[in-house]
Amino acid sequence: MVNITLPDGSIKSFENIPTGLDVAKSLSESLAGNCVALELDSKIVDLNTPITQDSRIRLITTKDDEALKILRHSAAHVMAEAILHLYKDAKLTIGPVVEDGFYYDIDMPPISEDDFPQIEAEIKKIIQAKTPFERRIVSKAEAMEFYRNEPYKLELISELEDGTISLYQQGDFTDLCRGPHLPHTGFIKAVKLMKVSGAYWRADQTKAQLQRIYGTAFFNKKELKQYLHFLEEAKKRNHRKIGTELDLFSFHDEAPGMPFFHAKGINIWNALIDYWRVEHRAAGYVETKTPIMLNRSLWERSGHWENYRENMYTSVIDETEYAIKPMNCPGGMLLYDIKPHSYKDLPIRAAEIGLVHRHELSGVLSGLFRVRAFHQDDAHIFMTPEQIEDEILGVLQLVDRVYSTFGLGFHLELSTRPEKSIGTTKQWEMATDGLKSALNKYGQDYRINEGDGAFYGPKIDIHIKDALGRTWQCGTVQLDMALPERFNLTYVGKDNEKHRPIMIHRVVYGSIERFLGILIEHFAGKFPLWLAPIQTAILPINDDLLPYANDVKMKLENLSIRAEVDHRTESLNKKIRDAQINKIPLILTIGAKEKESETLSVRTLDGKVKFGLAYEEFLNRVLTHIRERKLEPLEF
């Protein structure tokens, strides 16, 4: 007799030892058809696992979050089987589930996406056969024998403990795997191979180059379709594409990875910086600026010469070695040290929009997201130990204000002491506790990444979530216990003794270039009025009205409203179309009526038109909307 407790607390009894599937069937046949796995005493296992003693279980159906991972893991096995059918000499390595699907790293000759249809056809055959996944536990010796011709599997097995090794078989294919898996391959209703790339065995460049084949899978075709649609949408919003279309920035072979901003791009840039200054002034920051090139001795002192050298651009001037700064902090240390400080000076919040250069590997460059030259909206806060909590809290609140202005949600992650680190246990405790208590006071949930901190101190990373639900790490608050030490920074305390200040580095936008790229994708190029590169398009109905249109433009520009006259000899319809395509939030058409009555006709991006608007009203509303940095479109 086995008693099974279900999540709702009800208990079901079975005469013989049941499997998860038996339990499901006893509840309802249709439920059984949708079950993929079983949570048995808080461990997820195969649905056909025998339940040998009284237990608490939860049936996992295709609707549960865990199910998708199981599905994709099984799909990885199916793909591997299909590939082995087609490429006899392929050697399998590992095939995990990733965020949007799965991949399998396989040692085989390079293939391209052109080979996908063939593999997908083979996958389809396997799925249609509805082959069951069967688990079997083997001894280490048996596993070694089974995989005697599979070097990668052997290496994996050698690292496993005897007694914990399981194999999963579907049809003629067997893979070393912890599981769990679907009951049978037929659950995979939609699978698609996405891309292929190279990857090294164990991510080690000295080891074999493998083919990493990415795929994704869903329980139904509709979800796959939705996912593909999401990818399409993301592609449409690609900031590189929109950046070219809207004439915001460009890249040139003469400076790979270093963006050139066009006039319209700089309009957005300046709006971002203006806003940043407003918020930082209000939060008690001062703004500073340090040089771009500093000599070697400084970088030796900061530790960058030793630890960061390969990413730094260097040059010899007057027989002295210089480096272009990859970070602003060492310069910031010098600024702190220009004079002795009292505890009464602290906290000092010194911000700097610093242009840094990092020689990133050529293969990682990617639009504005990953560049070699970028601006950090950096700040160094120097404080006493007692001030840690308040200062961190202050940064979090500032971050909150700034991100909400863009309609960006965010979540927080705390990274603690890594294995390789400097400082004493006591220092780390104090620092980490300071961050934790600030986080608790702030009140939003946060994740902890144990051991993920910098070697010089713990940190809080802020991950924003854009309109498509994608997350990006932008802001970060890092406590630094190394630099104040290396630069021997001090302040004089109440006790008239010298003390070491606590220092944090923090950024809100992170990289302004990258943040701008994220905003372009977040808004799909349709910026809120205050950010729009051109805020108003002025379209004269005919050429005779061009001088008047220019007068209107001057009037707006004098009030710092960014305006552009479409002076082309084109039809009004054409000008309107182009203004709409360029996502200009306010489109003013200028005809004889407007000129005579001194009114405006405003078309907004939703296609609505308001005629005969008084200048006063238009200007008041526009200026207010801009000043308040409203997110929603202005309507008339």
Added chain:
RNA sequence: GCCGGCGUAGCUCAGCUGGUAGAGCAGCUGAUUCGUAAUCAGCAGGUCAGCGGUUCAAUUCCGCUCGCCGGCUCCA
């Protein structure tokens, strides 16, 4: 840096198995002077990323270099 893919006019893209390039949009010129998402006609625009090789002949085949894209790795 490594693996794979790619590089044709300002942009988007044609150009079959080698016979020295074409379209749409944008630009310019002319006509049209227009009331809310593309007026018409014409013109101009390319050392086919660069260098080298094979060939009677290379945008096309091969090699190298540079750059871009997707990954690996790294990171803001």
